Amino acid sequence: MPTPIVSKRAPAYADVPDEKWNDWRWQLSHRLNTVEEIDKVLPLNESEKKALNASGLFRVDITPYFISLIDPNDPDDPVRKQVIPTDAEMVPFTAMMEDSLAEDRHSPVPGLVHRYPDRVLMLVTTQCASYCRYCTRSRIVGDPGQTFSRQEFEMQIEYLKRTPQVRDVLLSGGDPLVLAPKILEEILTRLREIPHIEIVRIGSRVPVFMPMRITQELCDMLAKFHPLWLNIHVNHPNEITKELAEACDRMTRAGIPLGNQSVLLAGVNDCVHIQRELVQKLTRIRVRPYYLYQCDLVEGAGHFRTPVAKGIEIIEGLRGHTSGYAVPQFIVDAPGGGGKIPVMPNYQISASDHKIILRNYEGYVTTYEEPTDYKMHDPKTCKFCQSKRPEVGQTGITGLLDGEDMFIKPVGFDETHDRHGIQHRLKDEKKWQPLGIGAGDAGPKEEE
Numbered sequence: 001m002p003t004p005i006v007s008k009r010a011p012a013y014a015d016v017p018d019e020k021w022n023d024w025r026w027q028l029s030h031r032l033n034t035v036e037e038i039d040k041v042l043p044l045n046e047s048e049k050k051a052l053n054a055s056g057l058f059r060v061d062i063t064p065y066f067i068s069l070i071d072p073n074d075p076d077d078p079v080r081k082q083v084i085p086t087d088a089e090m091v092p093f094t095a096m097m098e099d100s101l102a103e104d105r106h107s108p109v110p111g112l113v114h115r116y117p118d119r120v121l122m123l124v125t126t127q128c129a130s131y132c133r134y135c136t137r138s139r140i141v142g143d144p145g146q147t148f149s150r151q152e153f154e155m156q157i158e159y160l161k162r163t164p165q166v167r168d169v170l171l172s173g174g175d176p177l178v179l180a181p182k183i184l185e186e187i188l189t190r191l192r193e194i195p196h197i198e199i200v201r202i203g204s205r206v207p208v209f210m211p212m213r214i215t216q217e218l219c220d221m222l223a224k225f226h227p228l229w230l231n232i233h234v235n236h237p238n239e240i241t242k243e244l245a246e247a248c249d250r251m252t253r254a255g256i257p258l259g260n261q262s263v264l265l266a267g268v269n270d271c272v273h274i275q276r277e278l279v280q281k282l283t284r285i286r287v288r289p290y291y292l293y294q295c296d297l298v299e300g301a302g303h304f305r306t307p308v309a310k311g312i313e314i315i316e317g318l319r320g321h322t323s324g325y326a327v328p329q330f331i332v333d334a335p336g337g338g339g340k341i342p343v344m345p346n347y348q349i350s351a352s353d354h355k356i357i358l359r360n361y362e363g364y365v366t367t368y369e370e371p372t373d374y375k376m377h378d379p380k381t382c383k384f385c386q387s388k389r390p391e392v393g394q395t396g397i398t399g400l401l402d403g404e405d406m407f408i409k410p411v412g413f414d415e416t417h418d419r420h421g422i423q424h425r426l427k428d429e430k431k432w433q434p435l436g437i438g439a440g441d442a443g444p445k446e447e448e
């Protein structure tokens, strides 16, 4: 596999001195967003022009560095599709939703999404270095009138202080790494003052859109707040340049474990072989593929959607075929706020009380004999079982296995199935005569 190459600049930038090109402030202030500006750097087609001239479309901004990764002669360039809008964005689709993950409903205070028992998502800005056309948060991201809000931040900190079950805070947005360094440092300082917050994570596409932002100075600042983890967002091998590799190297040397989250996008990376190249290149730059997301049901992103089965096919083509470190989890973020659900090929074929039948990636079918003398784990003598953290209302299937609960019922289940009660209520109202159901029949039993 070739080593990452220094990215080429689009010809329009040939005369920009290196010290400007490599300065993230220059990259930010020279972002492209109008038809005229973009067309000068990258000749646009009619569909793109139509979208860029339309009003009400999700914000466009592209760094000179990132637009330079596009091959102007390839109409299907995978980088192009991620940042240049086309008129396909204007096409609504069935099942389209504004806030498909129900994040707003899960927000105890503005900008804080508390969905899971022990961790929160904290939206610290609405700004990004460039805007992905399939953004799941396009309902709030990109609004130029809104950036970091001090008042909301104070409310978020207050909630976190009062909520000791939160041990993991995920900073996202928008992109936390476009914040002024002083503000980001203040956010991290304030989070670190809360003793029960064990880890802080950042989700950022800045290293991909503008790798020059990942200066040594920034890495030194971040390293003061360990344990700090960071996920980048790369979708296609063409985004893995020498500049990105160097930015990741600086972060890794600063002790920040790096992961990657990508989105499965039709026409961009919906191919086992593109994905193999992507995950292998990521591991070479010490970035661990973390999640591959099914595209959300977000307005403007209909043309990027693939069947869920495409993701299963991709995992089938990765697991066993390449390093386990290179295999992400394929995730469907459940519409309606159900959260992240992993989906994968089936490896278990059958089972009996003493054996399970498994298949591997090659189709080799094997048996695993279960132990006949397994001594059951005893929660009564296990210190960890005794001191487990409560997950009020969210123990889920684990709660069933633990014996804490015996069933999980949909809301209204009891009322729907209270046929016996209905019989009594109707009998009382003398509107219904019970049929003569004999003893032993499947009918409801009289309890009195």
Ligand SMILES: *Cc1c(COP(=O)(O)O)cnc(C)c1O
Binding pocket: 113, 114, 115, 116, 119, 120, 121, 170, 340
């Ligand atoms: C994705 C997400 C997280 C983090 O989930 P992990 O599976 O731990 O990476 C936390 N909160 C919300 C609301 C999320 O959407």
